Amino acid sequence: MVYRPGRVLSNRAAVIGMNRPTMEDVAERAKVSRALVSLVMNDSPQVSDEKRRSVLQAARELGYRPNLIARILAQQRTHTIGVLVDDLRNPFFGEVVDGIEAEAADHGLRVLILNGHRDARREAEAVETFLQLRVEGMALVGARLDDSDTARVGLAGPCVMVASGAVHTGVDTVGTDDRRGAELAVEHLAALGHTRIVHLDGGTNVSAGERRSGYESGMRSAGLGDLVDIRPAGDDEADALEVIDELLADDDPPTALFAFNDLLAAGALNRLADAGMAVPGDVSLVGFDNTFISALRHLSLTTVNQPTLAMGRLVVATLLQRLSDGPSGPIRHTLQPELVVRSTTGPPRGGAILSPARPRPR
Amino acid sequence: MVYRPGRVLSNRAAVIGMNRPTMEDVAERAKVSRALVSLVMNDSPQVSDEKRRSVLQAARELGYRPNLIARILAQQRTHTIGVLVDDLRNPFFGEVVDGIEAEAADHGLRVLILNGHRDARREAEAVETFLQLRVEGMALVGARLDDSDTARVGLAGPCVMVASGAVHTGVDTVGTDDRRGAELAVEHLAALGHTRIVHLDGGTNVSAGERRSGYESGMRSAGLGDLVDIRPAGDDEADALEVIDELLADDDPPTALFAFNDLLAAGALNRLADAGMAVPGDVSLVGFDNTFISALRHLSLTTVNQPTLAMGRLVVATLLQRLSDGPSGPIRHTLQPELVVRSTTGPPRGGAILSPARPRPR
DNA sequence: GCATTGTATTAGAGCGCTCTAATGGTTTAT
DNA sequence: ATAAACCATTAGAGCGCTCTAATACAATGC
Structure with a gap:
């Protein structure tokens, strides 16, 4: 003992x-x-x-405790799945992990978590650790691996990535339809009468590409194709500062912002407040993820919901399916996003809800 | 491969x-x-x-990848520390873990994370898993283990708990002086002229006891000992709902609230807003942890800062010290909290800053 | 009575690695 | 030339467990 x-x-x-x-x-x-x-x-x-x-x-008398390491080596089974989390400070990931753990527990699997620190290199290392630990499957929650790393992981064993859209064929995916989610956001803003809608891009985040192209297609469908305006930002609160400053200095500042995620939106909200801009009076703002942060009354951020718990559970279900079916074509699960309208969106100054302005070419 | x-x-x-x-x-x-x-x-x-x-x-040709399990068994060293996190959705814990991982990386240690889900039973299970995996040390970040579990852990091997104040002598601790932090909060409110200051208690959270007693001693020092009023709440946003409703229904509602943590404070802020109460106009509010949430301009929550990164690093340093020194008396590291005054605190209606009202016996 | 079935227990190989001690080969010192 | 020292390499035991196959023993059937 x-x-x-x-x-x-x-x-x-x-x-x-x-x-x-x-x-x-x-x-x-x-x-x-x-x-x-x-x-x-x-x-x-x-x-x-x-x-x-x-x-x-x-x-009991000896204080004996089985040695899991020896047991694993002997039975050649770890009964463990590895979860790589991109950023422990983003509550969105925490929610997905909750779902993963719930489903894993239902199937007698242990869940080991490694932190990626929003860094591709460290995430690749974490993946390697999981592989060396011989986890039975891996879940990548928000991992920003490059293509070659992703390919390596996919070849090495069952791996489910939380992502949507085109991903390396070697890995399975579970995700919200990010593209559709972005379209919902843009449609909402366009319907309110906004035309100068800027997208704050998610950078290297896995979901950034899909949300970006959803933004683009949303803009086109709204007849706003000429006004597409994408600004590199990031996926953390702090990443909003510069972009917002830059946008506010613009000759023709946007009346609406679609941020990559809630954290970025929160950062934008901060900076806009600093600059004395009213939201949604002067500028409307939409986030993504529907984390609890967006639900705080004092932010009351319009955002796009992802069914985090269901996604988490589905990740494990997919892993189990892959484990029993063996290699085959990639499995793709896409869940539907939902727009959650709160208080950061409204008609543009002077714009009317019922008569959306025609796109002004810049 | x-x-x-x-x-x-x-x-x-x-x-x-x-x-x-x-x-x-x-x-x-x-x-x-x-x-x-x-x-x-x-x-x-x-x-x-x-x-x-x-x-x-x-x-390379074979796609060989060393088997960490076998290696660990053979060398009888895991080079791994286990981190038990109470709640992955609370950004505070994420920040502490960041510190832990930074220091661990500097010493060539792997960090494995297990999620406690704010549940004593599951946390005890997680600890058992770590022990069976033969981690070289454990860090309990916010774990709400009961005394007997804590004792078992302490006996089983090096274990550092993030906590302050009286904890089982079997485990080492690193923490912010929660009691002092709470006192700072109360002193601040008292100095603003508040007398009817209620504490929203953290329930089973490890830090709840110290913050509660800090509140009490703060109240006593301010000559408000008779007005001590502690309400059981919790440590999550949702835990604030009932208490706030209850408090607002009071004959003599408080003019100031000191919440166990930022999450709870955010929940309180929500509910107060629902009820049409102005903050700090009608009621002042102080949180704890100084998570990024409190810094959001639209909450701008007055709170108590904990040096999370330093704490995380110190946790690992303490673990290493224990590892090299062997068993001895408990190590206690206590860092100093700091009050961060933002916009949720102000003088009570009708109360003056310069002439604090004498405590009214209830 | 002996073969048969069944149940409780054990011997022993094996999981993939590390590490000590031994080996063989070359170089240097005497 | 022989011993000593050194170097790269290898044999083989061991880490703590699981699992198959073998064994011992009791109960059952004929």
């Missing part, structure tokens, strides 16, 4: 947990074989009550 | 990564011994360039 002072820091077999009583020790104390101890530890029904009791007692 | 269709789902040796080329395979192909391959994989300097090259090539 207690870790042993003297041995700490000895070169080998030093640290916590290693160098503890083993099955052998328990077997010896209970005067049975190691195999029997193993059976007891695995709740085998074919053990007599008497032996079971004495084994359990011996285990 | 590719996982093998035929074997997937076979009972044994089935899944991703297991059943892959081993060191033996590489050795055979490179026509050297397994031991030599091991040396190459570990960058040993005592390998001739020629052999090294041929081993690396063989490994």
Whole structure:
């Protein structure tokens, strides 16, 4: 039960947990074989009550704790899936992970989480760690791997990526229809009468491409194709600062902003407030993800909802399907987004809801 | 490189990564011994360039990837610390974990994260998993374990808890002085002239006790001991709803609230807004943690800052110290909190800053 | 009585790696 | 020339567990 002072820091077999009583020790104390101890530890029904009791007692007395590492090596199964999270500070990812863990628990799978820190290199390392740990499947939640890394992962084993649209064929995907979500946002703004709608682009984030092209197609459908205006921003609050400043300095500043995600939108809201701009009076703003942040009354951000919990569960379901079906064409699950209209969107100054202005060529 | 269709789902040796080329395979192909391959994989300097090259090539050709599980079992070292996070959706924890990972990386340690889901039972399970995985140390970030679980963990090996104040002597702690933080909040409100200051209590959260007693001592120091009023709430946004309703229905509603954390404060802000209460006009509000949420201009929540990054790094440093020193008296690191005054606090209606009202006995 | 079935237990190989000690080969010192 | 020292390489035990096949023993059938 207690870790042993003297041995700490000895070169080998030093640290916590290693160098503890083993099955052998328990077997010896209970005067049975190691195999029997193993059976007891695995709740085998074919053990007599008497032996079971004495084994359990011996285990308790010694403070025995099974060594998962040894067990995994012996049974060649980890019963574990690895979840790579792009950014632990973005609540959106936390919600997806909640879904993943719920479904994993239902199937007796352990979930190990590694943090990607919004950095492609570190994410590639994390993936490598999962692979070396022999997880049975991997979920990439928001990972921004480049194509070659993605390909490597896909080849290495079951891997589900949270993403939508065109992704490397080697990995399965579960995602919200980002393109459609972006279209919903633009349609909403266009219907309110906005024409000068700028997209704050998500940069290297996996979902950035789809949302960008959804924005573009939304603009075109609204007859605003000539006004497409995409500004590189990012996916974090801090990433909004520069772009907003730049936009406000514009000769013809936008009347509406469609931000890559809620965090970026929140950052934009901050900066707009600093600049004394009224939202939605002077400028309307739409986010993406419908995190709890957007629901805060004082932000009350219009945003696009993603069914995070369902996505998380579906990720694991997909992983399991892949595990049982073996390699084949990529599986693609696309869930539907929903526009959540709150208080950061309204008609443009002077614009009317019922008579949307015709696109002014710049 | 590719996982093998035929074997997937076979009972044994089935899944991703297991059943892959081993060191033996590489050795055979490179026509050297397994031991030599091991040396190459570990960058040993005592390998001739020629052999090294041929081993690396063989490994590449086979798509060899070292099996971390086997390696760990053999060297009896995991080089891994386990981090138990109470709630992945609370950005505060994400920030602490960032600090932990930064320091861990500096010392060549892997960080494995498990999610506690704000549930004592699940957290105890997670701890057990870490122990069975033989992590070299554990960091409990916000874990709400009961005393007996905490004791078990402490006995099992190096364990640092993010917490302050009286904690089981078996575990080391790193934390912000929660009590002092709470006092700062109360002092600030009292100085503004508030007397009817209610504390929204954090429930089972580890830090709840200290913040509660800090509130109490703060009230007493301000001569407001008779007005101490603690309401059970929680640590999540949603936990604020009921309490706020209850408080607003009070004959003598408070003019100031000190919430357990920012999330709870944000929830309170929501509910107050719903009820048409002005903040800080009708009621002042202070949070805790200084998460990025509190900094959003539209909330602009007065709160108590915790040096999250420093805490995270210190957690790992403490773990390493414990690892090298062996068991001894508990290590306690307490960092200083700071009050961050923003826009949710102001003088009470009719109250003056310069002449704080005398405490009215209820 | 002995073969048969069934149940509880155990021996022992094996999982993929690391690490110590031994080996063989070359160079240097004497 | 022989011993000593050094270097690259390898044999083989061991990490703590699981799992198959073998074994012991009791109960059953004829």
